[in-house]
Amino acid sequence: xVELKVNxxxxxxxxxxxxxxxxxxxxxxxxxxxxxxxGAGLCGACTVLIDKxxxxxxxxxxxxxVTGSEITTIEGLAAAVGVAALLQxxxxxxxxxxxxxxxxxxxxxxxxxLIASPHPSxxxxxxxxxxxxxxxxxxxxxxxxxxxxxxxxxxxxxNG
Amino acid sequence: MARISRRGxxxxxxxxxxxxxxxxxxxxxxxxxxxxxGLRPVPPQDDQPxxxxxxxxxxxxxxxxxxxxxxxxxxxxxxGLAMLVAEELEIPLERITVEHPVKPLPVYANFVLxxxxxxxxxxGAFDWVGRRLIGAMQLIATGGSTATIRNxxxxxxxxxxxxxxxxxxxxxELGVKPSEVKAVAGEIVDPRSGRxxxxxxxxxxxxxxxxxxxxxxxxxxxxxxIGRDAPRLDIPAKVDGSARFAVDHRPAGxxxxxxxxxxxxxxxxxxxxxxxxxxxxGVVKVLAMDNEVGVIAETSWQAMQAAERxxxxxxxxxxxxxxxxxxxxxxxxxxxxRQPGHVFSDRGDVDVAxxxxxxxxxxxxxxxxxHATLEPQSAVAIADGETIKFWSGAQSxxxxxxxxxxxxxxxxxxxxxxxxxxxxxxEGAVLQQAARLAASVPGRPVMxxxxxxxxxxxxxxxxxxxxxxxxxxxxxxxxxxxxxxVATQSxxxxxxxxxxxxxxxxxRDKGNVEGLADLAYDIPNILVAAKxxxxxxxVGFWRSVGHSNxxxxxxxxxxxxxxxxxxxxxxxxxxxxSKDARLSHLCRTLSEAAQWSGPGSGSGRGRGVAIHxxxxxxxxxxxxxxxxAEKAIKVERIVAVIDCGQAINPQQVRAQLEGAIVFALxxxxxxxxxxxxxxxxxxxxxxxxxxxxxxxxAIETVIIDSAEPPGGVGEPGTPPLFPxxxxxxxxxxxxxxxxxxxxxxxxxxx
Numbered sequence: 050x051v052e053l054k055v056n057x058x059x060x061x062x063x064x065x066x067x068x069x070x071x072x073x074x075x076x077x078x079x080x081x082x083x084x085x086x087x088g089a090g091l092c093g094a095c096t097v098l099i100d101k102x103x104x105x106x107x108x109x110x111x112x113x114x115v116t117g118s119e120i121t122t123i124e125g126l127a128a129a130v131g132v133a134a135l136l137q138x139x140x141x142x143x144x145x146x147x148x149x150x151x152x153x154x155x156x157x158x159x160x161x162x163l164i165a166s167p168h169p170s171x172x173x174x175x176x177x178x179x180x181x182x183x184x185x186x187x188x189x190x191x192x193x194x195x196x197x198x199x200x201x202x203x204x205x206x207x208n209g
Numbered sequence: 210m211a212r213i214s215r216r217g218x219x220x221x222x223x224x225x226x227x228x229x230x231x232x233x234x235x236x237x238x239x240x241x242x243x244x245x246x247g248l249r250p251v252p253p254q255d256d257q258p259x260x261x262x263x264x265x266x267x268x269x270x271x272x273x274x275x276x277x278x279x280x281x282x283x284x285x286x287x288x289g290l291a292m293l294v295a296e297e298l299e300i301p302l303e304r305i306t307v308e309h310p311v312k313p314l315p316v317y318a319n320f321v322l323x324x325x326x327x328x329x330x331x332x333g334a335f336d337w338v339g340r341r342l343i344g345a346m347q348l349i350a351t352g353g354s355t356a357t358i359r360n361x362x363x364x365x366x367x368x369x370x371x372x373x374x375x376x377x378x379x380x381x382e383l384g385v386k387p388s389e390v391k392a393v394a395g396e397i398v399d400p401r402s403g404r405x406x407x408x409x410x411x412x413x414x415x416x417x418x419x420x421x422x423x424x425x426x427x428x429x430x431x432x433x434x435i436g437r438d439a440p441r442l443d444i445p446a447k448v449d450g451s452a453r454f455a456v457d458h459r460p461a462g463x464x465x466x467x468x469x470x471x472x473x474x475x476x477x478x479x480x481x482x483x484x485x486x487x488x489x490x491g492v493v494k495v496l497a498m499d500n501e502v503g504v505i506a507e508t509s510w511q512a513m514q515a516a517e518r519x520x521x522x523x524x525x526x527x528x529x530x531x532x533x534x535x536x537x538x539x540x541x542x543x544x545x546x547r548q549p550g551h552v553f554s555d556r557g558d559v560d561v562a563x564x565x566x567x568x569x570x571x572x573x574x575x576x577x578x579x580h581a582t583l584e585p586q587s588a589v590a591i592a593d594g595e596t597i598k599f600w601s602g603a604q605s606x607x608x609x610x611x612x613x614x615x616x617x618x619x620x621x622x623x624x625x626x627x628x629x630x631x632x633x634x635x636e637g638a639v640l641q642q643a644a645r646l647a648a649s650v651p652g653r654p655v656m657x658x659x660x661x662x663x664x665x666x667x668x669x670x671x672x673x674x675x676x677x678x679x680x681x682x683x684x685x686x687x688x689x690x691x692x693x694x695v696a697t698q699s700x701x702x703x704x705x706x707x708x709x710x711x712x713x714x715x716x717r718d719k720g721n722v723e724g725l726a727d728l729a730y731d732i733p734n735i736l737v738a739a740k741x742x743x744x745x746x747x748v749g750f751w752r753s754v755g756h757s758n759x760x761x762x763x764x765x766x767x768x769x770x771x772x773x774x775x776x777x778x779x780x781x782x783x784x785x786x787s788k789d790a791r792l793s794h795l796c797r798t799l800s801e802a803a804q805w806s807g808p809g810s811g812s813g814r815g816r817g818v819a820i821h822x823x824x825x826x827x828x829x830x831x832x833x834x835x836x837x838a839e840k841a842i843k844v845e846r847i848v849a850v851i852d853c854g855q856a857i858n859p860q861q862v863r864a865q866l867e868g869a870i871v872f873a874l875x876x877x878x879x880x881x882x883x884x885x886x887x888x889x890x891x892x893x894x895x896x897x898x899x900x901x902x903x904x905x906x907a908i909e910t911v912i913i914d915s916a917e918p919p920g921g922v923g924e925p926g927t928p929p930l931f932p933x934x935x936x937x938x939x940x941x942x943x944x945x946x947x948x949x950x951x952x953x954x955x956x957x958x959x
Contacts, residue, residue: 064508064510065490068510069510072508072509072510075509076465076507076508076509076510077508079459080450081450081453081456081457081459082449082450082451083450084454084456084583084584084628085456085509085585085658086583086584086585086661087661087893087894088660088661088893089661089893089894089895091893091894091895092583092661092894094583122450123449123450124449124450124451127449137448137449140444140448141440141444141445141448144440144441144444144860144861144864145444145448146283146441146443146444146447146448147283147284147285147864147868148282148283148582148583148584148626148627148628148629148630149283149443149444149446149447149448149452149626149628150454150582150583150584150628150629151583152447152448153450156448174902175902175903176903178901178902179901179902179903180901180902181583181894181899181901182583182871183581183582183583183629183631183872183899184283184629184868184871184872185867185868185869185870185871185872185874185900185905186864186867186868187871187900187901187902187905188867188905188906188907188908189864189867190902191902
């Protein structure tokens with residue numbers, strides 16, 4: 050058995066310690082907000098918050114890598130980190146999601162960014178948010194991060 | 210006979226053939242029983258939500274459930290359709306929930322996709338027959354940017370008829386005349402007494418009344434919902450992880466399956482040794498299917514691990530397989546040979562003009578492209594007795610019905626949220642796999658979810674194309690004739706050969722030249738022809754379909770003509786569009802919004818423009834780029850103007866423009882599916898990369914205020930970006946890129 054600390058609770062799973070965290074979250078713990086997109090750490094759909102500081106793709110984390118870590122998924126994000134709730138509100142205010150499949154990972158990545166840098170510049174957003182959104186919600190994500198961080202500047206006629 | 214469109218017929222697939230023939234044979238009497246309006250109430254049953262018509266149910270607490278026979282792919286359609294109902298039903302939008310109906314009633318058929326006419330245009334006897342035929346086929350589908358067009362009038366009518374029933378039930382209860390009450394925010398109100406009754410309390414009585422025709426709809430000036438920004442109903446669940454896609458469906462006892470196919474499109478499976486895979490932890494079953502092997506296990510990871518242990522001998526590789534290089538060479542040869550091809554447009558005398566005038570010619574090329582929906586193909590299926598129950602973000606329940614029939618069962622179709630669609634989810638492959646695998650473990654739910662590698666390699670793909678365009682240059686350096694020959698691979702043929710019992714399409718597939726054969730430019734002599742190059746590569750519908758190729762061809766070519774004439778490329782277009790009021794207005798609006806002052810004078814910065822009409826809408830875009838000496842491109846600004854007729858939810862029209870532009874930006878920069886020896890070489894996002902946050906500028910959008918009936922919105926923003934970007938690159942560098950993507954020419958995002 051492997052013990053994990055997920056969203057504040059300790060859980061035991063019987064999977065092999067080399068199993069990627071993503072599949073344990075989804076198929077064993079029913080935390081389906083965390084998505085599979087590439088299985089190769091390229092798209093960020095599976096991003097979770099580790100130790101309330103780092104955003105990491107859960108498809109690249111083996112269970113044995115995270116046994117001592119605090120794992121926070123989208124389901125527990127707002128309760129664990131205050132800024133995540135602000136981000137979720139900003140996501141609604143800016144009407145960010147289209148299909149929504151990437152947005153759990155986006156919000157996890159944005160949460161880690163605001164923890165590290167509460168008032169990020171556009172350059173910091175570019176560097177921190179490397180997740181893929183196939184619907185193209187990037188301009189609205191940028192605005193939502195600025196809104197949550199209190200750095201939203203209205204630019205011209207832009208509605209993006 | 211009503212004209213049934215190629216695309217609609219295609220999607221109708223096998224069911225079309227059978228049901229249409231039956232419908233015709235039984236004739237008028239049968240057809241007249243097909244309800245295409247769905248406006249009658251259903252007698253209420255205890256404790257069930259009350260169905261006031263096929264579209265609208267009222268719950269006990271007064272909330273309303275709208276049946277939306279369109280898949281929420283991310284385009285915001287569920288909210289848009291709810292707005293149409295809310296406007297006439299007089300209920301706050303936030304009290305509406307939207308669900309894709311499980312029962313495929315004829316009333317839900319997408320006859321706009323099939324008949325290529327708006328409902329309000331369908332007034333003749335042929336239309337009457339056509340609508341009922343499409344209904345009998347249960348041709349429910351989301352595609353071709355048709356959902357708003359299809360529902361703009363019918364859903365408002367459904368709201369108005371339901372409101373009328375509630376008003377009459379309320380008036381009876383309040384002891385006044387129906388004309389004395391008003392429907393206000395989910396209640397029937399008697400203004401004189403101030404008494405009011407909620408819809409929830411009145412619904413059962415309302416459902417016992419007979420509809421009295423269709424009340425006249427509110428004039429546009431009285432609208433309170435349509436045309437105003439409304440928050441999407443599905444967004445709260447998409448920010449807290451609670452939104453459920455097909456991959457998130459978790460029925461008790463769920464099993465997970467992976468499928469392995471031959472790497473080559475024309476490959477076969479000669480033999481399978483299941484031993485090692487079957488012995489892996491969690492494996493429940495290994496099933497050899499026609500040309501695939503499925504592995505069913507307790508978890509996704511176990512299924513993936515076990516699939517790796519399958520020992521499969523693949524066949525069909527004794528001869529070298531096709532390559533995308535060879536295919537493009539064949540397409541190049543096809544546009545240059547003397548065969549006329551299938552002629553779609555022939556106006557004036559192109560050859561005489563080309564012989565008389567100075568001419569200019571250019572050849573353009575585009576690659577195969579993948580959809581790469583972020584949620585790969587997925588479905589859950591349970592074989593429950595004689596029924597297969599499906600859950601999938603499919604763009605139509607029809608492939609579910611076909612997949613169930615293939616295993617001798619009926620289908621129960623649950624259309625879920627989809628993690629992106631873009632045309633990819635109109636295909637049946639994953640549903641067929643799910644049906645077969647579920648049938649092998651009766652009573653156990655089975656999820657089939659493709660790996661990214663499978664999704665990228667198996668296709669189908671947007672077809673590659675080569676186009677040769679030639680213009681005769683007349684007075685004032687304007688084109689007096691245009692001859693365009695497109696060689697590509699027919700999507701209709703690809704789709705029908707995979708999903709139907711018979712194949713249609715080929716050179717005659719008008720998707721080959723859509724956006725070119727119906728060119729808006731005022732050029733007196735035009736000849737447009739298509740040639741179909743057959744290949745084993747599967748091709749399918751990709752956001753904006755043929756337009757994604759033809760806009761690049763035409764709008765690059767027109768730009769070349771303008772630059773050669775030393776004319777401003779936007780003014781040059783406006784001269785060619787002066788007889789078209791809507792496009793002229795679009796150009797003027799774009800010029801103002803972008804503060805257009807010409808393409809720039811090179812030296813690493815430039816602006817490009819493109820205009821394209823598709824799916825009954827018109828889009829113009831201006832792209833600004835800065836290009837370094839090392840060919841790093843920074844897209845600095847994108848301005849997009851759309852005339853989509855009446856916008857229902859403007860902020861979502863903007864969202865679709867933004868999304869369509871980013872979708873095209875990825876494709877234009879790096880999008881290229883490469884085929885070698887019969888198989889796709891791309892495998893994941895490292896070699897099929899996407900535009901990221903850093904690559905996408907603010908996108909400024911303008912919606913032209915219009916009371917015209919709605920046009921499509923999901924797709925029209927995609928086509929113009931390809932040429933607008935290439936034209937900007939030319940303005941910045943003087944390099945004319947005639948071959949997509951830009952990465953082929955050494956360009957990359959800065």
